[in-house]
């Protein structure tokens with residue numbers, strides 16, 4: 001079983017597909033890229049050219065990959081073990097459903113869906129068909145994070161007061177002009193649904209709770225798009241802890257930052273990544289514990305885990321493959337996809353209705369319903 005090669009098919013050959021292709025075709029991944037589908041002619045060739053692989057390796061891979069325009073035909077013919085879904089967010093639900101019903105496990109990029117009921121349905125289909133869903137929630141796969149989560153859950157940091165997440169992931173207007181789906185309420189959402197959804201997933205997971213209430217304000221300050229480019233919000237978790245969220249794409253594009261802070265009775269941590277450089281500051285009872293967690297990481301996941309920052313998707317694929325072969329669940333599973341989408345939708349609804357929203361949502365809601373939201377004057 002350990003040496004079994006799983007066949008992977010990929011749907012959507014755009015920007016993020018390069019990370020997936022590199023992870024799937026990595027040496028000893030135990031995976032084979034068997035097919036790709038994209039409605040845009042030449043999309044696979046373009047993304048494949050951008051992958052940093054030797055010419056010899058590229059030649060080998062090209063020989064085994066079949067290209068399709070339609071994903072239904074690809075699923076029918078190829079019957080892949082895993083389908084990777086890297087198409088625009090508004091298509092995630094229908095493609096994920098079709099892939100699982102055709103018998104495939106899936107690696108689904110974030111966000112899981114744009115509508116609360118669709119995320120729940122995908123979770124249910126995964127349970128009914130015994131197909132695994134691994135979410136593209138890369139932050140859960142960063143070094144040290146998993147050990148911190150286990151220790152918070154085991155009480156090492158004591159009762160949690162609160163957490164905070166900052167996502168300053170600047171994009172210029174040209175980013176939103178790259179494809180017609182970007183920045184639209186139906187297919188993308190704004191900074192909360194696109195850039196923050198996996199950060200919100202991570203902070204709630206680290207805080208060992210599920211969001212039960214949401215408050216938010218959103219605005220659109222620098223970009224010409226449908227959805228928001230700045231959001232400030234709060235979540236209350238079922239363990240009583242509070243969580244603060246700041247997300248924006250208005251910050252300078254060259255200065256990307258995702259920062260996480262947690263405070264417990266016995267200790268806490270700040271960690272994150274800024275301009276591609278990760279940092280940690282972990283303290284328990286006033287003592288710095290960085291080295292302890294660093295060593296723990298090397299013992300539990302090996303030195304290579306520290307290199308996973310260059311392509312965290314490799315960690316997601318290894319985890320999903322292991323989950324499939326060993327009958328387990330991936331680290332970023334269907335629940336993680338569903339809860340994070342519902343939290344984002346509750347934040348949107350709070351901004352729209354100007355009131356606190358409880359989670360699970362009392363009524364179904366989709367990002368598309370935000371098209372009735374008025375930002376007022378942008379000046």
Ligand SMILES: NC(=O)c1ccc[n+]([C@@H]2O[C@H](COP(=O)([O-])OP(=O)(O)OC[C@H]3O[C@@H](n4cnc5c(N)ncnc54)[C@H](O)[C@@H]3O)[C@@H](O)[C@H]2O)c1
Pocket residue numbers: 011012013014015016017037038039040043069071086087088089090091109110111136137138179194
């Ligand atoms: N986890 C992460 O860190 C991360 C990072 C970037 C993007 N993403 C997610 O990945 C997804 C794709 O983002 P992107 O930046 O690569 O977008 P993109 O626009 O660059 O690529 C999307 C591709 O999907 C193709 N496509 C559209 N409709 C299709 C269909 N019906 N069948 C097959 N292919 C179709 C397009 O032609 C395009 O090539 C989004 O959901 C985004 O949120 C995740």
